[in-house]
Each structure stands twice: as structure tokens, then as C-alpha cells.
Amino acid sequence: MTVFEPKIIAFCCYYCAYSAADLAGSMRLEYPANIKIVEMPCSGKTDIRVLLEAFERGADGVYVLGCMEGDCHFLKGNLRAKRRVQEAKKILEEIGISGKRLEMFNLSAAMGPRFAKIANEFTERIRKLGPSPLNKNSTIKEEE
Amino acid sequence: MIVAESKPLTEVANLIDNAKKVLIVGCSGCVTVCMSGGQKEVGILASKLRLLRKKEGNPLETVEVTLTRQCDPEYVETLKKYVTDDIDVIISMACGVGVQFLAERYNKWVVPGLNTKFAGGTTEHGVWEERCGLCGECILYKTGGICPIIRCSKSLLNGPCGGSQEGKCEINSEIPCAWQLIYDRMQALGRLDLLMEIQPPKDWSKSRDGGLRKVVREDVKLDE
Known part of the structure; x- marks a missing residue:
């Protein structure tokens, strides 16, 4: 049986998700190795061009992690990120890649378990969706 | 300012037909202010077109340039070094004036990336309204x-x-x-x-x- 191992990029806000990832590590929580973390100074740094570039460079799924709504260190960065992610989802639909491959989640720095849960659930979602239509030669490895 | 908005992706994709290399030209004037044809929007359109073509298995090469203004010949002239023989289509992300100035200057197939709407102003971030006829x-x-x-x-x-x-x-x-x-x-x-x-x-x-x-x-x- 073959298992598809998706490449997933997680854009993490420094003030919440990046610390939550640290916490998840300290708590010895397991999450899939498919997730590649990119640190951002705030989820408000989210740029549609960068999200699209991730897909262009081979990501099967991308998600943005920002602070809980109302708790942004820079007040409204996470709300702006939300709108941009919505717009980028529309673009992905338009291109035919499926908007489900992109998502935004909110969490706080204290939510290590939530970080791991999101990583697990999103990886599972992308695994079900299969490789991005852009990645013709995806890594589908034999299950041992 | 002249207010414009992006043409739908499928329309632009049809306009460039089967081109292998396109030059996407932005404008730092009005369309940058109304967030439809500046450097950022040029990047987004280029990325969208490349993704679409990659998905279709027909890769597209893009060159992105944003001019100070497309409605002044002196700036249109600075585009010269990018208009090489292998460019199949030029997409102008300016108002209709920019599209025409590029078409008048360069012997290439020039298509608009935007729909020019009206002369107006910003009433709130993300909202533009017509004011002058x-x-x-x-x-x-x-x-x-x-x-x-x-x-x-x-x-x-x-x-x-x-x-x-x-x-x-x-x-x-x-x-x-x-x-x-x-x-x-x-x-x-x-x-x-x-x-x-x-x-x-x-x-x-x-x-x-x-x-x-x-x-x-x-x-x-x-x-x-």
C-alpha cells in the first residue's frame, strides 16, 4: 500500500503559533514531520504572493497560524491575514488547485496541544485531497 | 485617480493564448493606489498565470516590471530593455492609457490586464467611488x-x-x-x-x- 506524504508549509506568527510549536515540543507532543514552519513577525505579514509561491514551489497544503481574534500583538494583523487567506483561497479555486489546501487557524502561545492537533488534522486533510495538481512527481512512498 | 480592477484570471489566460513568455507591466501611478496594477498586483497575476499553466502542463515564463507611469513616453521608453524578441505578449496592468502607450511604442501584442472603471477616489480602505465624469x-x-x-x-x-x-x-x-x-x-x-x-x-x-x-x-x- 502506498502512502502520500504531503509537503505542508505553516506560516506561524511569532507571538502565538511559533511559541505554541515550542511548547508542543517541550510537552513531547507528536505532530507530523510533513509540516515545515516559517516564522513571521505577525500573521499580518501574510502576503497573497507568498502563499501562492509556496504552492508554486511544490507545497501540497499551506496554513497560516495567527493569534486568537482580538489578541493580536499588533492589534489587527490576524484579522487582515484572515481576509488575505480568504482571497488566496478564491484564487486557488479559480486556478483549480482547491481552496481547501489553504487555511487559517487561530491559537495562543499557551496552546501547544492545539498546535499539534491542527498539524495532525491539516496533514490528514491534505493526505485525503492527494498531491497538489501542480506536483506531478509527488513523494508517494511505500508503507512499511 | 483612475480606478481600475483586475480582469478575471480566465479572461487574461485567454488573452495571452498559448504564449510561452509574457512581460507583465505594472504602473506606479493611479492603479497602484487603487491596488489593481502596482508591483504587488503584477506579482500576483504573474503567479496566478504561472500556476494555471503549470497545472495545464504548459509552463509559462513571466517577466515582471513596474514603471513609474505608463502614461508618459519617457517611462515607457525605460521598458525597452525588457521587450526582448522572445516576449510573446505584453500584459499592461495600467489603465487604458497605459495599454495604448505600450502598444504605440512597442511592436508586440499588448493586452490589458485590468478593466478601467472611472475617475474617482478612496472612500474607505478597499472602496473606491466615482466622482468625476x-x-x-x-x-x-x-x-x-x-x-x-x-x-x-x-x-x-x-x-x-x-x-x-x-x-x-x-x-x-x-x-x-x-x-x-x-x-x-x-x-x-x-x-x-x-x-x-x-x-x-x-x-x-x-x-x-x-x-x-x-x-x-x-x-x-x-x-x-
């Missing part, structure tokens, strides 16, 4: 700074009409009646008497009539 002879001094040419659905000079209801226009309950706005403003300014004057028909020959319009200033020309 470019009619060629400004009458704003007669109407308290509110333009009946573009803001009245019928461009009436002696309004309001019978379709003005509770301050809204009959064509759409969300559109304020320009003549109600004018009346309210004149009343606030104590100049209602100006509205008693009957306005003669406007001279539309100064508007969109008789081909392209031209403004010539002899004092600033450079030729001998």
Missing part, C-alpha cells in the same frame, strides 16, 4: 462641489427629478440622490438662491464627442 467643462461651482453629471443617474442640470425618494435615487435605493445632496449642501451654506437659476443645456461638445480630446500648453512645450 471627465465632461470637459467643470460646473462644480454651481452645485456646491457635488457633481450632478456623474453622481446623478440622469446627469440632470436642473434636478432633482421625480425619482428622488427619501434622498435616494430611483434606480437603486443605495445610491444617494445627487440633487438631494446638492440641495442639502446649498441649504447648509445658505446659498439656496443659486439653485433658483435655470441652467441652460450643457455644451457636450467639450465632453466625449468628436474623437480624442487634446490639451496643448505652448508655454511648457520643448520644441523650438
